[in-house]
Amino acid sequence: MAVTLQQIAEAAGVSRGTVDRAMNNRGRINPEVAERIRLIAKKMGYQPNRAGRALAMSGRSLTIGVIIQVAGTPFMEKVLEGILQAKEDAERLGANVLVRKIPDMSAEKVIAEIEELRKGGCDGIALMPVDDRRLRETVDSLAEEHIPVVTFNSDIEDSARICFVGQDAMQSGRAAAGLMAEIMPDGGKVLVISGYPTNHSNKNRTRGFIEELSASRADIDILDVQYAFDDDRIAGMIAEEMVKEYSDLGGIYLTASGVEGVCESLEHCGLSGKVRVISNDLTDQNIRFLKEGKIRFLLGQDAHKQGYEPVMLLFNKLFDGKDPEKEFMYTEIVIKTKYNI
Amino acid sequence: MAVTLQQIAEAAGVSRGTVDRAMNNRGRINPEVAERIRLIAKKMGYQPNRAGRALAMSGRSLTIGVIIQVAGTPFMEKVLEGILQAKEDAERLGANVLVRKIPDMSAEKVIAEIEELRKGGCDGIALMPVDDRRLRETVDSLAEEHIPVVTFNSDIEDSARICFVGQDAMQSGRAAAGLMAEIMPDGGKVLVISGYPTNHSNKNRTRGFIEELSASRADIDILDVQYAFDDDRIAGMIAEEMVKEYSDLGGIYLTASGVEGVCESLEHCGLSGKVRVISNDLTDQNIRFLKEGKIRFLLGQDAHKQGYEPVMLLFNKLFDGKDPEKEFMYTEIVIKTKYNI
DNA sequence: TACCACTGCGTGCCCGTGCACGCAATATCT
DNA sequence: AGATATTGCGTGCACGGGCACGCAGTGGTA
Numbered sequence: 001m002a003v004t005l006q007q008i009a010e011a012a013g014v015s016r017g018t019v020d021r022a023m024n025n026r027g028r029i030n031p032e033v034a035e036r037i038r039l040i041a042k043k044m045g046y047q048p049n050r051a052g053r054a055l056a057m058s059g060r061s062l063t064i065g066v067i068i069q070v071a072g073t074p075f076m077e078k079v080l081e082g083i084l085q086a087k088e089d090a091e092r093l094g095a096n097v098l099v100r101k102i103p104d105m106s107a108e109k110v111i112a113e114i115e116e117l118r119k120g121g122c123d124g125i126a127l128m129p130v131d132d133r134r135l136r137e138t139v140d141s142l143a144e145e146h147i148p149v150v151t152f153n154s155d156i157e158d159s160a161r162i163c164f165v166g167q168d169a170m171q172s173g174r175a176a177a178g179l180m181a182e183i184m185p186d187g188g189k190v191l192v193i194s195g196y197p198t199n200h201s202n203k204n205r206t207r208g209f210i211e212e213l214s215a216s217r218a219d220i221d222i223l224d225v226q227y228a229f230d231d232d233r234i235a236g237m238i239a240e241e242m243v244k245e246y247s248d249l250g251g252i253y254l255t256a257s258g259v260e261g262v263c264e265s266l267e268h269c270g271l272s273g274k275v276r277v278i279s280n281d282l283t284d285q286n287i288r289f290l291k292e293g294k295i296r297f298l299l300g301q302d303a304h305k306q307g308y309e310p311v312m313l314l315f316n317k318l319f320d321g322k323d324p325e326k327e328f329m330y331t332e333i334v335i336k337t338k339y340n341i
Numbered sequence: 342m343a344v345t346l347q348q349i350a351e352a353a354g355v356s357r358g359t360v361d362r363a364m365n366n367r368g369r370i371n372p373e374v375a376e377r378i379r380l381i382a383k384k385m386g387y388q389p390n391r392a393g394r395a396l397a398m399s400g401r402s403l404t405i406g407v408i409i410q411v412a413g414t415p416f417m418e419k420v421l422e423g424i425l426q427a428k429e430d431a432e433r434l435g436a437n438v439l440v441r442k443i444p445d446m447s448a449e450k451v452i453a454e455i456e457e458l459r460k461g462g463c464d465g466i467a468l469m470p471v472d473d474r475r476l477r478e479t480v481d482s483l484a485e486e487h488i489p490v491v492t493f494n495s496d497i498e499d500s501a502r503i504c505f506v507g508q509d510a511m512q513s514g515r516a517a518a519g520l521m522a523e524i525m526p527d528g529g530k531v532l533v534i535s536g537y538p539t540n541h542s543n544k545n546r547t548r549g550f551i552e553e554l555s556a557s558r559a560d561i562d563i564l565d566v567q568y569a570f571d572d573d574r575i576a577g578m579i580a581e582e583m584v585k586e587y588s589d590l591g592g593i594y595l596t597a598s599g600v601e602g603v604c605e606s607l608e609h610c611g612l613s614g615k616v617r618v619i620s621n622d623l624t625d626q627n628i629r630f631l632k633e634g635k636i637r638f639l640l641g642q643d644a645h646k647q648g649y650e651p652v653m654l655l656f657n658k659l660f661d662g663k664d665p666e667k668e669f670m671y672t673e674i675v676i677k678t679k680y681n682i
Numbered sequence: 683t684a685c686c687a688c689t690g691c692g693t694g695c696c697c698g699t700g701c702a703c704g705c706a707a708t709a710t711c712t
Numbered sequence: 713a714g715a716t717a718t719t720g721c722g723t724g725c726a727c728g729g730g731c732a733c734g735c736a737g738t739g740g741t742a
Contacts, residue, residue: 002432004698015722020700030720050433051395052698055727058392060700092391171681178680182524182637212680296523302673332643335676339519339553340512345728356692361730371690393728396697401730435697 003046011044012037023048048320054093057319063096064314065117067110067127068307070101075282075303079153082307090315097311098122107132114138118147124318126310128153131199148317150310150324157200162317163324165309167301167331169201173208173255175333176278179297180213180220180251183276187219188250191242195230195256205255205280223249228258236261243269254279259286263294282336291338298341302331344387352385353378364389391434394660399435405655406458408451408468409648411442416623416644420494423648431656438652439463448473455479459488465659467651469494472540489658491651491665498541503658504665506650508642508672510542514549514596516674517619520638521554521561521592524617528560529591532583536571536597546596546621564590569599577602584610595620600627604635623677632679639682643672 005023009016014037021029022037023046066083070076080099087097098120100113107130115138117125125142129135129151136159139149143160155164180190192209195202206225214222223242228235235258243249243266252262252275259279266272273293279286282300289295309329316322346364350357355378362370363378364387407424411417421440428438439461441454448471456479458466466483470476470492477500480490484501496505521531533550536543547566555563564583569576576599584590584607593603593616600620607613614634620627623641630636650670657663 002435002698006698016699017701017723018721021721024700026701028718028720033720047433049396049399049435049698051392051399051435052727053700054392055390055396055697055729056699056701058390058727094392175678175681178678182678183526185524185526332675333681334673335678335681337516337519337523337676339522340516340674340676343728347728357729358693358731359691362691365730367731369688369690374690390728393697394730396699397728397730399697 002049003041003044004049005046008037008041008044008046012040050093050319053319058094060094061096061121061123062094062318063098063120063122063124064090064311064318065113065120065122065125066097066099066311067113067117067125068099068101069105069128070103071283073283074287075300078303079307082304082309083311084307085304086308086311086315090311090319093315093319095315095319105130107135110135111138114142118142118145122147124148124150124314126150126152126314129156130154131156148314150313152306152310154199154201163310163313163327163329165306165313165329165331167201167333168328169204170208171330172280172299172301172333173205173210174212175335176205176253176280176297176299177209177212177216179335180209180253180276180278181217183296184217184220184250186250187217187221188248189221189223189246190251190253191223191239191249192225192253192255193228193235193238193258193262194225195228195258197227199256202255209253209255220250228261230257232258232261234258234261236265238262240265240269243271243275249275251276251278256280259289259295263289266294282341287336287341290336290341293338296337298336300334300336302334305331343390344382344385345390346387349378349382349385349387353381389661391661395434398660402437402462402464403435403659404437404439404461404463404465405431405652405659406454406461406463406466407438407440407652408454408458408466409440409442410446410469411444412624414624415628416641419644420648423645423650424652425648426645427649427652427656431652434656434660436656436660446471448476451476452479455483459483459486463488465489465491465655467491467493467655470497471495472497472537489655491654493647493651495540495542504651504654504668504670506647506654506670506672508542508674509669510545511549512671513621513640513642513674514546514551515553516676517546517594517621517638517640518550518553518557520676521550521594521617521619522558524637525558525561525591527591528558528562529589530562530564530587531592531594532564532580532590533566533594533596534569534576534579534599534603535566536569536599538568540597543596550594550596561591569602571598573599573602575599575602577606579603581606581610584612584616590616592617592619594618597621600630600636604630607635623682628677628682631677631682634679637678639677641675641677643675646672 005016005019009019019037022034090097102109136156139159139161142149149161150163151161152165194206226238239262266275277295278297279295280299286298290298313324346357346360350360360378363375431438443450477497480500483490490502491504492502493506533547535547567579580603607616618636619638620636621640627639631639654665
């Protein structure tokens, strides 16, 4: 049976109200008594009853804002599903979840949404950020107002956000290397095309990929990393140039965008399906290329969790005062082939 | 804001208790009044408040029993984690979750546990079943007593369980075929070693694998399915016999157990790592073989969800009277290599 | 007519928690 | 010393829903 405040009160020889003050640091209590009560509560394994709390809190707001880009990709659809399920769960306990969908993800738009949520008296915010100085400053200012922020999908490094829910990029790069090793039995050359090198995901995926592949396969030659800056045209040009220069180029790993350009170039050179392409992210386009056999493997992430968890982390923080266990919550790396997409 | 019984009572010009009787069909009420109240409630969009109900129901049982095999595998650990998280969530709303761990999974043991739970006044049961006629009869008898049952990991087909949470075995077989196709660029022969053919998972994995591979790769020759009946020694013998008979045997797909026997045979023949092995289930042993490069791919399933959902489905059913959306809840297929395990 | 059972409804308590209020004891100030 | 704040604590109400109890009105029976 669950322990209640009343039981702790009896065990400590005080009243329920005193236990309440001790547990919730409300002040107006002798610090020594408070400490003793907290010790007893801990020993008894006290966990606040959600129903009781929800009931007592009813009438108050507890609003959680979620800022998400609506791309219409299957990935985003699943993230949204996760968010909506969390919304349902949280709202049944009296919370209020506002989902703000924005069509394109510029820092200005995100900041504008944050400001609007802040004005509306939002108690916590989950967002899919972009790398931007002003956005980081905005997040830090939210933290100063004690409005917790959780980032998901990508992170704002060195900011005051309480948790990041997303992929471990290094590990993702290593997994890609493992797959590349499996499908290149005869050795050969491998090319890594990275997006913006300032982006941490790109950097870490590249690092993980190279570390793993060079460690496991001495017979595979990894060419110098090329940067396509998230531009399909540049990625295509790089691919074309490289397959012409190196006839034994057997695989291309893309850390981010540029898939379309690469696939077109390979097709143009008559090498589509021959040069193995491994890429990231379950976008519509990538999935199409995967189904057509132009991409061998796609590395994705647990989309549902990436939507559900940020909301729930905020809810737990705001409702129970329970901080996230870690500063990062990594989602599983999902490997998709044309057969399990 | 949410509608309460009190608001309905005021709108209907009756007392809260009368609304309660109307909404919960408790009798002792004029049928016409009851109907009128239900109409008003519907019009106002009444949804019972979980917190209130949980609080009122506290002290009463709402006991959910979970029967799980403790194998100590990482997979089972994660399933257990999911169960324990669901336990926490449900218990915070006043439910009671009993986790029964049994060391080995014979039908007798499972039935014995079910009987004990039934005697203890359990309101719903989640279990990892084995294929057994008496077990199915037991589950059906539970259904007659209105004790809902959810199966997970494997199903009891054609039984009265309200939902199955686990893998779509056909799809898993297809994914394995896709991977096999990727790592056998030069064609050759492929062998399927199945566990007990009466087991639906084995049957469907085999079917999915053969359908997919024969459709996508005409240059790969799929040998007749061999049955190892979940016996390592038999599986090993089959593998040894086959690699001797067919020098171009390039891949083995195992639907279930027998991995150890196969790997030993391959090692014995000096073909370890050369003949590609793809298998199912993230057991300790399989993971070891995967890490050692003796297995190329392992197909697993979302373990956490497989623990969490069965308990939550039962809780939603018993607490809110909400039935599962579908009779099946399929978990995602996870592909593991030595690099993302 | 007196007694009882039954119907149809209102009332009040309970669950666990948050919080406002109030009261006694002590501390601080005039 | 007396008035006034502050500290430390107990008490009671509220929240929404389940359910026991009780009460008035009705109908039947001896």
